[in-house]
Amino acid sequence: MSQNRKVIGLAQANLPCSLGVATNKLVAKIATDVGKAARKTSTYPSAIQIVPPGQxxxxxxxxPAEMLWGVGPKTASRFAELGIHTIGDLAA
Structure with a gap:
């Protein structure tokens, strides 16, 4: 918890940081990437993304399906050929 407060403090001070919080490591990593993408387009919100349990x-x-761990350019290209563009498409 102390580490989380440090990261939040860095974000509020407009210093580079990122934090993804979720019920498992995969979703937390994706949440971090989403937070970083939001950070690139504006000065706030910072790169902190929380996915509450059940959400x-x-x-x-x-x-995008490319956000999944292990989906690189070749797999993404193959997915596109199959009409799979989002994580939801892959889950369907």
């Missing part, structure tokens, strides 16, 4: 099914589907 994973709403958070993940609209995101």
């Amino acid at each position: 994973e099914a709403a958070f993940l589907p609209p995101l």
Whole structure:
């Protein structure tokens, strides 16, 4: 918890930091990436993204399939050929 406060403090001071919080490591990593993307487009919100328990099914589907661990350029290209563009497409 102390580490989280440090990261939040850095974010509020406009210093580089990122934090993804979720019920598992995969969703937390994706949340961190989403937070970083938001950070690039504005000065606030900072790169802190929280996915509350039970909200994973709403958070993940609209995101690009490339955000999943292990999906690199070749897999993303193959997915596109198959009409799979989002995590939701992959889950369907």
